[in-house]
Amino acid sequence: MKLSIWTYEGPPHVGAMRVATAMEKLHFVLHAPQGDTYADLLFTMIERGNKRPPVTYTTFQARDLGADTADLFKKACKEAVERFMPEALLVGASCTAELIQDDPGGLADALNLEIPVIPLELPSYQRKENFGTDETFYQIVKALACPQEKTEKFSVNILGPTALGFRHRDDVRELKTILDDLNIDLNIVAPLGAAPSSIKSLTKAHANVMLYPESSELACRWLKENFGMSYTEHTPIGINSTKDFIEELNQIRGVRDSFSDNSRLNFDWWSKSVDSNYFTGKRVFIFGDATHVATASRIAKEEMAFSIVGIGCYNREYARKIRSLAKDLSVEALISDDYLEVEKRIADLQPELILGSQMERHIGKRLGIPCAVISAPFHVQDHPARFSPQVGWEGANVIFDTWVHPLVMGLEEHLLGMFREDFEFNDTAGPSHLSNSKSKLSEEKETIVDNEIIWAPEATKELKKIPFFVRGKAKRNTEKFAFENGHSAITKDLLYEAKAHYAR
Amino acid sequence: MNEHSNIEKLGGCSEIPVLKERGQREVFCGLTGIIWLHRKIQDAFFLVVGSRTCAHLLQSAAGVMIFAEPRFGTAILEEKDLAGMADAHEELDREVANLLERRPDIKQLFLVGSCPSEVIKLDLSNAAERLSKIYFPKVKVLNFSGSGIETTFTQGEDACLASLVPTLKETDEENLILVGSLPDIVEDQLVELIKELGIKEIAVLPGRDRGTMPSISKKSKFILVQPFLTDTTEALEKRGASRISAPFPFGEEGTTLWLRSIKESYGISDDKFEIVTSAPRKRAKLALEKLRTSLQSKTVFFFPDSQLEIPLARFLSRECGMKLIEVGSPYINRSIVDKDLELIEDMPVISEGQDVDLQLDRCRESSPDITVCGLGLANPLEAEGLTTKWAIELVFTPIHGYEQAQDLAELFVRPLKRKEALFI
Ligand code: SF4
Numbered sequence: 060m061k062l063s064i065w066t067y068e069g070p071p072h073v074g075a076m077r078v079a080t081a082m083e084k085l086h087f088v089l090h091a092p093q094g095d096t097y098a099d100l101l102f103t104m105i106e107r108g109n110k111r112p113p114v115t116y117t118t119f120q121a122r123d124l125g126a127d128t129a130d131l132f133k134k135a136c137k138e139a140v141e142r143f144m145p146e147a148l149l150v151g152a153s154c155t156a157e158l159i160q161d162d163p164g165g166l167a168d169a170l171n172l173e174i175p176v177i178p179l180e181l182p183s184y185q186r187k188e189n190f191g192t193d194e195t196f197y198q199i200v201k202a203l204a205c206p207q208e209k210t211e212k213f214s215v216n217i218l219g220p221t222a223l224g225f226r227h228r229d230d231v232r233e234l235k236t237i238l239d240d241l242n243i244d245l246n247i248v249a250p251l252g253a254a255p256s257s258i259k260s261l262t263k264a265h266a267n268v269m270l271y272p273e274s275s276e277l278a279c280r281w282l283k284e285n286f287g288m289s290y291t292e293h294t295p296i297g298i299n300s301t302k303d304f305i306e307e308l309n310q311i312r313g314v315r316d317s318f319s320d321n322s323r324l325n326f327d328w329w330s331k332s333v334d335s336n337y338f339t340g341k342r343v344f345i346f347g348d349a350t351h352v353a354t355a356s357r358i359a360k361e362e363m364a365f366s367i368v369g370i371g372c373y374n375r376e377y378a379r380k381i382r383s384l385a386k387d388l389s390v391e392a393l394i395s396d397d398y399l400e401v402e403k404r405i406a407d408l409q410p411e412l413i414l415g416s417q418m419e420r421h422i423g424k425r426l427g428i429p430c431a432v433i434s435a436p437f438h439v440q441d442h443p444a445r446f447s448p449q450v451g452w453e454g455a456n457v458i459f460d461t462w463v464h465p466l467v468m469g470l471e472e473h474l475l476g477m478f479r480e481d482f483e484f485n486d487t488a489g490p491s492h493l494s495n496s497k498s499k500l501s502e503e504k505e506t507i508v509d510n511e512i513i514w515a516p517e518a519t520k521e522l523k524k525i526p527f528f529v530r531g532k533a534k535r536n537t538e539k540f541a542f543e544n545g546h547s548a549i550t551k552d553l554l555y556e557a558k559a560h561y562a563r
Numbered sequence: 564m565n566e567h568s569n570i571e572k573l574g575g576c577s578e579i580p581v582l583k584e585r586g587q588r589e590v591f592c593g594l595t596g597i598i599w600l601h602r603k604i605q606d607a608f609f610l611v612v613g614s615r616t617c618a619h620l621l622q623s624a625a626g627v628m629i630f631a632e633p634r635f636g637t638a639i640l641e642e643k644d645l646a647g648m649a650d651a652h653e654e655l656d657r658e659v660a661n662l663l664e665r666r667p668d669i670k671q672l673f674l675v676g677s678c679p680s681e682v683i684k685l686d687l688s689n690a691a692e693r694l695s696k697i698y699f700p701k702v703k704v705l706n707f708s709g710s711g712i713e714t715t716f717t718q719g720e721d722a723c724l725a726s727l728v729p730t731l732k733e734t735d736e737e738n739l740i741l742v743g744s745l746p747d748i749v750e751d752q753l754v755e756l757i758k759e760l761g762i763k764e765i766a767v768l769p770g771r772d773r774g775t776m777p778s779i780s781k782k783s784k785f786i787l788v789q790p791f792l793t794d795t796t797e798a799l800e801k802r803g804a805s806r807i808s809a810p811f812p813f814g815e816e817g818t819t820l821w822l823r824s825i826k827e828s829y830g831i832s833d834d835k836f837e838i839v840t841s842a843p844r845k846r847a848k849l850a851l852e853k854l855r856t857s858l859q860s861k862t863v864f865f866f867p868d869s870q871l872e873i874p875l876a877r878f879l880s881r882e883c884g885m886k887l888i889e890v891g892s893p894y895i896n897r898s899i900v901d902k903d904l905e906l907i908e909d910m911p912v913i914s915e916g917q918d919v920d921l922q923l924d925r926c927r928e929s930s931p932d933i934t935v936c937g938l939g940l941a942n943p944l945e946a947e948g949l950t951t952k953w954a955i956e957l958v959f960t961p962i963h964g965y966e967q968a969q970d971l972a973e974l975f976v977r978p979l980k981r982k983e984a985l986f987i
């Protein structure tokens with residue numbers, strides 16, 4: 060038993076729903092009590108889905124427990140097939156149904172339906188949402204893919220985009236453009252937009268693009284083992300990762316060089332331009348799903364020249380990847396799905412920017428630290444109407460804009476420092492383009508008398524002159540410095556000694 | 564619709580046919596009530612013993628995670644808890660110990676059962692008793708079920724309040740208890756009005772904290788402010804309190820009839836009643852008059868959600884001039900909603916339970932001007948061209964009483980207005 064307050068991932072059947080909802084002509088019968096139907100609103104509200112997810116819940120009740128639940132399940136399958144006429148049927152159990160052990164697969168089989176039935180084993184008490192997507196997509200591919208003649212021209216499938224994935228819809232569009240540039244044919248995108256009948260044709264392609272390992276690694280591996288289809292392992296998010304991805308595709312395809320038109324890429328110049336000087340060494344903390352964290356780390360380090368103070372992911376399946384990356388970056392990896400633990404780490408590290416999920420945005424709000432969202436889980440406001448991919452050249456542009464948006468930039472930083480007493484330009488103002496982003500840091504950290512260490516009034520005054528977005532860190536560093544050097548009171552001089560000590 | 568064989572007559576005074584359905588439901592489970600209960604009862608913590616699904620429901624149904632560390636959480640059962648029972652109880656004790664140590668502000672702890680905890684027969688009443696022995700009097704430990712196999716949506720609050728009733732202090736004083744949680748501002752307004760009628764001893768269940776929970780006696784009277792409180796009603800009656808039955812206080816008419824039932828029960832004079840109610844009545848009437856033009860003759864279809872449907876349908880048809888097509892409710896307790904039901908003229912289809920696909924068929928067929936439904940259905944129906952109102956908003960917004968009559972009507976006016984205003 061583990062106390063959980065906010066969770067990064069839903070149960071595995073929500074992962075299965077993300078696959079089913081992304082696809083066409085597929086229906087999912089989920090053995091579950093009525094409350095589990097809340098999952099529909101994830102799709103209809105967060106992604107503003109204009110269709111109901113293709114899911115029939117059996118909604119059994121206490122009075123059905125015993126003999127009746129199995130019949131209920133069979134009835135639901137029959138009715139769903141009649142009403143929705145899918146090309147294939149997924150069947151599975153939610154956490155409660157898992158306990159009553161009705162065996163959805165066996166029950167559905169006994170119905171002798173005319174369409175393929177794909178049973179899912181989703182261990183709710185061990186695994187989570189991302190496992191659910193990966194496993195479900197794999198089971199679908201395994202059940203439906205069959206040998207096909209290859210397309211004449213070199214072609215690939217894009218595997219991994221699902222419903223409720225962070226920018227998946229737009230990533231596919233950008234990737235299509237890149238493939239087009241490279242003169243590579245696209246066979247099938249799946250699960251997003253694919254019907255069971257198109258899954259049959261996956262094997263016409265020569266190779267697979269594993270766009271998100273979280274939702275397609277099992278399928279990619281299986282297709283490699285059984286159909287000899289190679290797959291890409293680089294996720295093309297960020298300039299350098301996109302280049303590596305293209306290089307990887309070239310290798311698979313056996314061509315030396317190929318042309319990808321990156322004339323629409325602005326990120327590289329934007330990052331070199333003088334205004335961006337101020338990003339140098341900005342301390343960032345990165346947390347989310349492993350794929351987005353790994354790509355974001357590379358962008359942060361190589362393409363923004365930020366200084367990474369910590370990274371981590373919530374999906375344990377990729378813990379090893381994140382641990383080794385952290386080692387390379389000489390920071391500690393945090394592998395956790397405990398929101399409070401992440402909050403504590405961020406509070407300890409006091410970064411200047413958080414790159415995270417909507418959970419970290421909440422943490423950032425509380426701690427007064429700006430945050431840009433780079434990973435699911437996300438909020439309706441992170442699902443914009445405009446084209447805003449993460450992948451490829453345009454994705455890189457979007458990332459630059461998104462990360463820079465919450466920061467105080469360029470000369471503005473100086474002006475805030477110079478005119479600290481100006482009533483309009485005071486330090487609770489925040490970046491001028493974010494009208495309501497009042498910093499909480501300044502309020503929370505105002506209590507200057509700590510238990511052990513006393514701040515002299517003139518040091519307190521001086522501390523207030525430090526720009527608010529680094530004040531928390533300055534205060535903490537000074538106290539640490541004072542403590543380590545055996546001072547019990549902080550004077551103005553000590554403040555500056557500490558500043559010199561921690562100068563980067 | 565007549566070919567449905569499962570139409571039953573509601574016996575007794577209202578000879579009204581009810582369409583009973585038992586198919587797929589699209590309604591939250593009782594755990595959802597925790598989202599408002601934990602704000603209402605300010606020294607309580609709600610510890611769900613359940614699965615990752617339960618935790619995910621609470622976080623998703625809440626919509627936004629505004630509370631840093633809210634006063635609810637889920638003890639998520641894991642594989643090892645499912646293996647042996649003794650284990651699960653020990654684990655629970657440990658989690659509770661940690662929690663109470665970290666949150667010394669907690670004075671009442673509710674252990675909330677879920678589908679998984681019920682299916683594995685984890686006895687939470689036993690656990691509550693055991694934990695009470697350890698933590699009482701500092702913390703009162705209670706338990707109720709919010710599971711989806713036992714409760715729908717608002718029945719979670721019913722179960723919670725029912726669990727509180729046996730713990731209410733016994734006195735022999737007379738008092739009037741308002742039952743059901745309301746936004747504080749609305750609660751204060753209603754209490755104020757009743758006080759002005761001359762009733763002194765008024766209490767509210769649930770109280771805002773442990774210290775303000777009502778006391779109860781054989782002379783207590785109570786009146787519901789929410790229609791979904793079947794078990795709570797029973798529990799209160801078992802303790803000897805008597806219920807004043809009334810239509811629910813929605814709109815000008817509803818609030819007046821509700822107050823009048825109290826007036827009659829206490830033998831308060833007509834004059835006094837006039838003096839107290841005339842001003843707010845006039846205000847509410849005036850405000851509704853303005854909105855009525857937008858709603859007059861518009862048709863409305865209710866999907867089952869909160870059990871507020873019948874009283875709200877009464878308000879919309881009688882006070883706003885709307886035409887009811889179907890009024891669906893997850894569960895209908897006649898003895899509680901009869902007073903509202905009796906007032907509805909032109910009886911629409913009243914349905915209980917749900918078979919969501921069939922109901923969607925009926926809804927599309929009748930193409931209502933406005934459809935009241937859950938968040939899972941709203942956007943898909945909008946995309947089909949229907950205008951919808953999120954049912955959950957009716958639970959989260961202050962809508963009871965005179966001063967909110969206008970807000971309640973506005974909730975229905977807004978989507979219609981928007982539809983008219985948009986030109987895309
Ligand atoms: S329906 Fe049952 S399993 Fe699902 S969230 Fe509600 S209590 Fe938990």
Ligand code: SF4
Binds near residue numbers: 467490492
């Ligand atoms: S906040 Fe001001 S200085 Fe910074 S980018 Fe926006 S407009 Fe430019």
